[in-house]
Amino acid sequence: ATTMAPIRSARVMAVALAAAVSAVAALRGALSFTLPSAAGLSLRGAERSVAERGAFKLPEAPSSTGASSLAVGALAMAAVAAAARRQRSSGIAMRAVSEIAQIKLLCTGGKATPAPPVGPAIGSYGLNIAMFVKEFNALTSDKVGDVCPCIVHVFSDKSFSIELKTPPTAALLHKAVGADKGAGKPGTEIIGKIDMAKLEEISRIKLPDLNVEDIHRAMKIIHGTAVASGVEVEGYDEWVKTKGPPKPKTILSRWGPGIKKLPAPWGEGPPLEDAAGGGMMEEVKM
Structure with a gap:
């Protein structure tokens, strides 16, 4: 141009x-x-x-x-x-547009309507409600009936884009056991049971939205939500003892020594690869 x-x-x-x-x-x-x-x-x-x-x-x-x-x-x-x-x-x-707001919505996949809370939330920014409903239902056509959180990015020219998120963990657990809602008394009331294979399946679905990168720690996080919802996971205690991740002694044992993340000395290019070497430790201390 x-x-x-x-x-x-x-x-x-x-x-x-x-x-x-x-x-x-x-x-x-x-x-x-x-x-x-x-x-x-x-x-x-x-x-x-x-x-x-x-x-x-x-x-x-x-x-x-x-x-x-x-x-x-x-x-x-x-x-x-x-x-x-x-x-x-x-x-x-060709004028540039900028993002002015983000709207977080919790809708049912393939069944969004202009009724509240969708209509008032979208209409308050002057967006086309019918166009949003049509686009959202098209994006979630393969998830009909599931709870689909989304973030609507609103731009300065009254356009928008939809970012789909993974379903809530509690909703996935309730669907797995066939319950409509969680237990009224967590820890004492059990609404259903799932096995380790189902726990791993739900953990892989939620992994992109979690703050961990490995599936083992994701399974531990999902198990905590299952306990709070009254869902029992069969074989979880045995899995933790035999196949689960070992409990780190310190935070450095989990993430590694911080020296590996330090940049190289001035004028020597990218971060040093062999940060654990003795000579490298001396250079960093200098």
Whole structure:
């Protein structure tokens, strides 16, 4: 866009120059007159002198050359106006937009409607509610009936984009055991049971939204939600003793020593790869 702008401006200037030349030639050919001599011209008798001598002559009809020049000039001016309009419209269409708000919604997949809370939340920013409902239902057509959280990114030109999130953990657990809601007394009331395979399946679904990267710690997080909802996980205690991740002694044991994340000394490029070496430790301490 930056390289084409000078070329477009040069074209507009060339067309404008051609239009001006054509208009001058047309006027020159269509209007021809001569003024009286300076000897007989005065401010008071200029009009009478011109009328008596008949020096001011207007053609009865423009010649064919003058008419064609006028036509060419009119076409050139029309072309200049059209080019200017296109340039202005392209500048408006290419203006930058920015995100002005984020709306968090909890809707049912494939069954969103303009009713509250969707309608008031979307309409308060001047967005097209019908367009949002249509786009959301299309995106969640494969998750009909599931609870689908989403974030609506609102932009300054009244447009939006939908970012889908994973379903709530409690909703996935309730669906797995066939319950409508969680237990009223967590820890004592059990609403259903799931096995370790189902726990791992739910953990993999929720992994993108969790603050861990491995599936084992994700399973421990999901198990905590299951206990709070009254869902019992069969075989979980045995899995923790045999296959679960070992409990770290300190936070450094889990994430590794911080020296590995330090940048290289000034002027030596990217972070050092062998940060555990003795020589590297001495360089960092210096």
